Amino acid sequence: MTDYRIPDLAGKYTKHDMIERFADLPPFPDARARLLSCFLKHGADGEPQELHALASSLVQLGLDTHDRVDTESGDRGMRQMRQRQLRVLAGDYFSSRFYQLLAGAGRIETIRRLSEAICESNRLKTELYLLMKRGRIRAEEYVERQSRIRGVLLHSYSSLLDERLRPAWARLVDALAQLETLLEEKRALAGAAAFACSWGWWHVLEHGEQRDRRLLEQAGEGDPGIWIEKYGLTALLADKLGESAARFGRLASDIVPAALAEEAAAIVHALLAPAAAAAAGTAGESR
Template sequence: MNSYRVPQLAKKYTDYDMIRQHTEIPSFPDSRARLLQAFVARTDEKMDQELYALATSLVQLAMDTHDRIDTRSGDRGEQEMRSRQLNVLAGDYLSSRFYQLLAHAGKIEMIGKLSGAVSEVNARKMTLYDRMKKLLISADEYLRETVQLRMQLFLSFSDMMRDEEKSLWTSLLKEFSICETLTEEMNRMRDNQQALHSYAFWHIYEHGNDGERKYLREMEIEPHVWGSLVLKYSVRKILLDKLRECTHRIQLLLQDEESLQDLHEIEAILEPYLSYVQTSHAE
């Protein structure tokens, strides 16, 4: 079994005092990176499995960091301005490390593929954000687009996979991207500061009454009101059910594929989500 240490290697680029003091690095794309390494390890490019997983994770972190830039107008305090500036600089810095890593290894073609994927992600984001701004998106559409955005960079490696495993790679990448998205949405749901344009926001906006929809359109969400809306519309249960269904689909994929006998890494990727479902069910 190949050892997985990509998150530890990434800390060389993310653990800077200035970044940690003034901003927060987004969640590491652990499931996707680990899945990528596991599949690349079965190809002719297996010597570069860790390099590809690390470089792609850094690009993902760079884009996710840029997404945290506050674009609201109006005056801000010094701390807010510094945090905004650090989000810009941190994202640019992480993106530059991806180029450096792959260029140093002579992987120019992969730089081109990932750069193209970044352009595709940005184009999809513009379309999504425009629909969100106009309040023209459903909760399920938001979820589908968010999952696709998580997949896009990692799909750059599809041509590299074995022909007999390409379909499986794509299916597992999609399912684990769904798992990542659902757990993150459940975490966002607990914090009214992160509630705007979350799955919970769109679900409540879609199913709420006129007064509730008007309240959400004002974009000033108070903790006690938000908590009552989340409870009223059973958002946690909906997300948890979706996560349970997703883990079940992954288990079926693992059962159906005889070629996966030596891919024990996938079970290790799945285990935290199974634990999450079981723990939540016991609460």
């Protein structure tokens, strides 16, 4: 996909001094943009693939940026207050750009579908938040729900695709969303601040010893590193990642045309490359 340039196009909207300095933007949803681009290229004649991929990426950036807004009460320093304000404004800005782009191109139906998908995403997040707040969620359900949230915007594009590709599209969107969720959970295991309410957290609450569960429920007590090692969370998650990547590979290999299958496989290879390189570096250091 040498003609793919969505991150560069998005840079027009994301590369602002104030946003880059204070908003601490989430990662660009590159894999999702690539998957949408290649499916539109092979299965949606006449549809402007760059426009759709850019618009969907800006919507996702807006949602992800709002998710990073600090909602805790209490006094904040000037920088923290400015960061909170910039995250809210940046999220609103990205969302408004998607509307402007699609409205300018006369894609009113796409605006409607994406708007419905945004509402569904927020509904799913609210459901998940309430379950987490009540402590009523299993580790596997947590991953499933996070994956559904990640895939909801892409599913809204199904009607633009040729009917023969829609089943493959739906399966690959679900598989990619799960893989991205697991990669995010892998990063959560690497940082103590991100461990709370992560997959590892819920796994220990579900399967851990009573003492460990009690410590987890008491905010600020216990060392995540101890639980990660005690319950083998890194190895468990690595197995899940391997299974998820293999599933995506199998689904991609069944796609026709072959060119689309190759591009879909390359997307996940690129997504997994940083984690594979980090693992190889760690293994090299331990020898």
